[in-house]
Amino acid sequence: MTELTCIVCPRGCSLRVDGEGDSITVTGNACKRGEAFAVSEMLHPMRTICTTVRTSFPDAPVLPVRVSAEIPKDRIFDVMREIKKVTLTKPVARGETVIENVLGLSVNVISESDLLLHEKREG
Ligand code: SF4
Helix, strand or coil: CEEEECCCCCCCCEEEEECCHHHCEEECCCCHHHHHHHHHHHHCCEECCEEEEEECCCCCCEEEEEECCCEEHHHHHHHHHHHHCCEECCCCCCCCEEECCHHHCCCCEEECCCHHHHCCCCC
């Protein structure tokens, strides 16, 4: 038996998961999305990342970024390492790609802000 808190909506139902593989049963969920979350969490947990990336702009030294879709939970630290390698030297708009297809996961790291659009390039 595994206990989980559903993170799909703010209600945060306490889920109980019994069984494994094809015979998982979920209780405690107030809706079907909770069951889907619990099954996914048991079989292939996924997460999103919201963080920041360094820039070369003194007035905006970091830019908020996120992944464009969820990634496997066990790749979070690998993706964070890739994000930490980047220093943006050109302005990017909100939604623009900062890292394309990060680590071959078919997910981009994208800008969450227009913060840099008003910055002048260094040098
Ligand atoms: S089970 Fe449904 S109602 Fe409960 S937290 Fe998950 S999504 Fe929300």
